[in-house]
Amino acid sequence: MPEVKIRKTLVQVETVYHEGGPAPETPQKRAAALAVIENPYAGRYVDDIAPFMKDLEPLGAQMAQQLIDALGGDAAAVEGYGKGAIVGVNGEIEHGALWHVPGGYAMRDAIEKSKAIVPSAKKVGAAGTRLDVPVTHTNASYVRSHYDAVEVGIPDAPRPDEIVLVLVMTTGGRIHARMGGLTKEDVKGEDGLR
Structure with a gap:
């Protein structure tokens, strides 16, 4: 089997205090x-x-x-997640699909309440390509307040023979979410959907 050779890593954290309305009691963090x-x-x-x-x-x-x-170190605070991959131009989209199982299950294993499928996005692109990684609630995919995306990218990656592998976690839904539907407080946690 090939050895995993890492050229570089990056961790980014975004803190959202408000979106033009009143500030929530606790800011949302997206990493x-x-x-x-x-x-x-x-x-x-x-x-x-x-x-x-x-x-x-x-x-x-x-x-x-x-x-x-x-x-912040508390897995119980994680409410949303997603994953993705950007494959360099000498690769194929299927190479990015190799991240589905190891990336998704790694997050599900690390978060106690995580029955929902981990949404994913992948593409082939040149260095500097950006990717919108979809996010849903960790325990119930139908929680509308947590439908979101986190944009990622690295200016010098992927090079033609590289893959950028991505995991995303959030501590809450969108700030000022108000489109109705299932709320996180009403999640039954039985099937990953509701």
Whole structure:
């Protein structure tokens, strides 16, 4: 199996105090962890790439913990999550899909109440490509207040033979969310949907 070769990492934290209305009691925090890795399959077609997912598991666990730490160290405070990948131009979109399992399950394992599917976005792009990573509630995908996205990117990544792997966590829904529907207080937590 290929070894995971990391060129650089980045953790960013955004604190949202208000969105033009009254400030909430607690500001929302949104954090993203990015890892720029060598793409072991760049420039060629390889039929069986799935084993690389196992190699990515430790990186997923490390990035999930980095996010929890960046948000204050309390996994119970995490209410939203998402994941993504930007594949360099010598790779293919399927190489980004390798992040689904190790990235998603790393976050779900680190957060106690996390039955909801982890939304994802991926694309192939040049260095500096930006990605909007979708976010939903960790325990119930139908909580509308947590439908969101976090934009990420690194000016010099991905290089043609690299992949930028991304995990995102938030401490709450959108500031001033008021579009109705299921609220986080009414989540039953039975099926990841409601």
